[in-house]
Amino acid sequence: MEQYRQVFANNREWVAAKLNEDPNYFDELAKGQTPNFLYIGCADSRVPANEIMGLAPGDIFVHRNIANLVVNTDLNAQSVIEYAVVHLKVKHIIVCGHYGCGGVKGAMQPQDLGILNGWLREIRDVYRIHKKELDQIEDEEKRYRRLIELNVIEQCTNVLKIASVQKMYKKTGYPYVHGWVFDLHNGYLVDLNVDHDAVLHQIEEVYNLTV
Numbered sequence: 001m002e003q004y005r006q007v008f009a010n011n012r013e014w015v016a017a018k019l020n021e022d023p024n025y026f027d028e029l030a031k032g033q034t035p036n037f038l039y040i041g042c043a044d045s046r047v048p049a050n051e052i053m054g055l056a057p058g059d060i061f062v063h064r065n066i067a068n069l070v071v072n073t074d075l076n077a078q079s080v081i082e083y084a085v086v087h088l089k090v091k092h093i094i095v096c097g098h099y100g101c102g103g104v105k106g107a108m109q110p111q112d113l114g115i116l117n118g119w120l121r122e123i124r125d126v127y128r129i130h131k132k133e134l135d136q137i138e139d140e141e142k143r144y145r146r147l148i149e150l151n152v153i154e155q156c157t158n159v160l161k162i163a164s165v166q167k168m169y170k171k172t173g174y175p176y177v178h179g180w181v182f183d184l185h186n187g188y189l190v191d192l193n194v195d196h197d198a199v200l201h202q203i204e205e206v207y208n209l210t211v
């Protein structure tokens with residue numbers, strides 16, 4: 001219970017520090033949000049979006065789940081993306097994975113993981129799609145890292161399959177989709193340089209929903 005109680009003491013200290021910097025801080029915060037970023041990341045406790053990006057409350061609309069997946073039938077993720085794109089008009093959508101991801105590790109094991117099976121199946125599908133490349137990597141740790149990257153790239157592709165994303169991009173040139181990996185060992189964000197236009201072009205024959 002000690003750490004639990006400590007949270008409220010921490011909160012009061014944080015409020016005092018914010019008010020010390022700017023007596024109107026919370027009045028401004030309460031007025032509304034106009035974030036430029038939608039961040040889709042892993043639920044892992046070691047990857048806090050605002051902290052690693054050095055941004056403040058109000059700067060990032062955040063969605064997190066196990067292994068940063070964008071699943072077509074996930075009403076939660078789809079609603080977050082729709083709201084961020086259509087209503088908040090975010091300029092950038094970031095899918096951020098991380099090396100050492102337990103979800104991706106779980107999907108690499110031939111094991112029944114109960115209720116998690118359906119979720120992790122999405123990552124097994126990523127493996128199947130990129131099996132040829134992955135099977136050529138002999139070192140298991142390197143293969144694991146590459147699957148984490150490929151999973152991010154596939155989830156970026158899934159974002160680009162969404163009608164509202166395609167339509168808004170066609171109309172305004174935004175949102176732009178990015179794929180990153182956070183490296184727990186050194187704290188750096190790695191930009192996978194996902195080519196938004198190339199990916200969109202690559203999938204548009206089958207997934208174009210703008211007409």
Ligand code: CO
Pocket residue numbers: 042043044066067068098100101102103104
């Ligand atoms: Co993870």
